[in-house]
Amino acid sequence: MRLSRYFLPILRETPKEAEIVSHRLMLRAGMIRQQSAGLYSWLPLGLRVLNKINRIVREEQDRSGAVEILMPTIQSADLWRESGRYDAYGKEMLRIKDRHDREMLYGPTNEEMVTDIFRSYVRSYKDLPLNLYHIQWKFRDEVRPRFGLMRGREFLMKDAYSFDLDQAGARHSYNKMFVAYLRTFARLGLKAIPMRADTGPIGGDLSHEFIILASTGESEVFCHKDYLDFDIPAADTDFDSREGLQEIIDRWTSLYAATSEMHDAAAFAAVAPEQQVSARGIEVGHIFYFGTKYSEPMGATVTGPDGVDRPVHMGSYGIGPSRLAAAIIEASHDENGIVWPEAVAPFDVAVLNLKAGDSGTDAACERIYHELTAAGRDVLYDDRDDRPGAKFATADLIGIPWQLVVGPKSLAEGKVELKRRAGGERETLSIEDAIQRLG
Numbered sequence: 001m002r003l004s005r006y007f008l009p010i011l012r013e014t015p016k017e018a019e020i021v022s023h024r025l026m027l028r029a030g031m032i033r034q035q036s037a038g039l040y041s042w043l044p045l046g047l048r049v050l051n052k053i054n055r056i057v058r059e060e061q062d063r064s065g066a067v068e069i070l071m072p073t074i075q076s077a078d079l080w081r082e083s084g085r086y087d088a089y090g091k092e093m094l095r096i097k098d099r100h101d102r103e104m105l106y107g108p109t110n111e112e113m114v115t116d117i118f119r120s121y122v123r124s125y126k127d128l129p130l131n132l133y134h135i136q137w138k139f140r141d142e143v144r145p146r147f148g149l150m151r152g153r154e155f156l157m158k159d160a161y162s163f164d165l166d167q168a169g170a171r172h173s174y175n176k177m178f179v180a181y182l183r184t185f186a187r188l189g190l191k192a193i194p195m196r197a198d199t200g201p202i203g204g205d206l207s208h209e210f211i212i213l214a215s216t217g218e219s220e221v222f223c224h225k226d227y228l229d230f231d232i233p234a235a236d237t238d239f240d241s242r243e244g245l246q247e248i249i250d251r252w253t254s255l256y257a258a259t260s261e262m263h264d265a266a267a268f269a270a271v272a273p274e275q276q277v278s279a280r281g282i283e284v285g286h287i288f289y290f291g292t293k294y295s296e297p298m299g300a301t302v303t304g305p306d307g308v309d310r311p312v313h314m315g316s317y318g319i320g321p322s323r324l325a326a327a328i329i330e331a332s333h334d335e336n337g338i339v340w341p342e343a344v345a346p347f348d349v350a351v352l353n354l355k356a357g358d359s360g361t362d363a364a365c366e367r368i369y370h371e372l373t374a375a376g377r378d379v380l381y382d383d384r385d386d387r388p389g390a391k392f393a394t395a396d397l398i399g400i401p402w403q404l405v406v407g408p409k410s411l412a413e414g415k416v417e418l419k420r421r422a423g424g425e426r427e428t429l430s431i432e433d434a435i436q437r438l439g
């Protein structure tokens, strides 16, 4: 992408309304624009990051055996009356009426709707286990939306829903998602720790929140330090092995980890002081087992091997991709701006032409741009007629992992400069070697 033909509305000054670094940097880097309280437009740079986050989320959901669907954002109130949550959900629910005066709502979550889909088609235990997921916008009329995307009113959620014959089966489905979450957050460059959590309006009696440690996090968390060095389940984990997955979950829940709602100070005090971590954290995922809470009232039943009809056991599993775009910045930035992990960076390489209009640097940049693009790299070519200092500052602010600097002096010796955004190491090398290294 040539910057002269892109849309990257960088802000010079720090927006005063932004209280946390990710909110400040997302506005300054031209990633998002606030339309009203808790509602944001995704500008080109931000949308590229969101799409990369979604791709990783999707890959790990699919790896675990979940099947993707897409449900609407607008839901009928009737469904929520069946589960009894229509009145219980409270002021966070955006209630609307259509032209026929029918009561509708903008979905804050989809347990009822996915249960309706399930009950319309599945009758036999032979069709289980089943996990349906989608990545869809949600609306929750937060009383105090704040911190930019961290607590928005309209936000993107991956929400998955599992259906099993009994609790043992549902526990296996829960464990599949648990492992998928460990892999997902690690691939996003984050250290997420699963913590016993409260179940709140979703319900049930088994729940874990996946928390990343960040000083601006809204959650207060307590955990054993060793979790930070646990290795992540491998890509070839056997998701069909109940024992194998249970061993992974047992290991990842063997040490103390709890949010403040579930904190047991006495148990935490038993952890060696130098192993105790108490910090702020950001909840990036939350998984629940809630048995027949929805299938019972909504009549979602299957005929078991004994010929008896019974309501299915369910769980739901949420990840916040839009919150993750902010959370990754909270976990990975420096005084010059964002430092994107390569897996989610909006572009792989920023090519900086320090003398746009000069035939030598222009020709070299064109060659680099085309060869790296042909090699499948996402390249942002800063071809603007602007001072080198402004180009360096923009490249640092938007956090592209590699900067390839093409200036007339080093070019005269057939050299370009490669800078790694994280850590700042610089290296002078030939154009061929640079293309080789990045291609």
Ligand SMILES: Nc1ncnc2c1ncn2[C@@H]1O[C@H](COS(=O)(=O)NC(=O)[C@@H](N)CS)[C@@H](O)[C@H]1O
Pocket: 108, 109, 110, 111, 140, 142, 149, 150, 151, 152, 153, 155, 156, 157, 158, 159, 160, 202, 283, 284, 285, 286, 316, 317, 318, 319, 320, 321, 322, 323
């Ligand atoms: N206001 C919000 N803004 C941005 N992300 C949010 C917001 N509320 C929740 N999320 C994200 O969505 C994830 C799941 O939300 S949740 O309420 O915990 N769980 C559910 O809604 C269940 N139905 C899981 S399918 C959270 O872990 C968080 O990452």
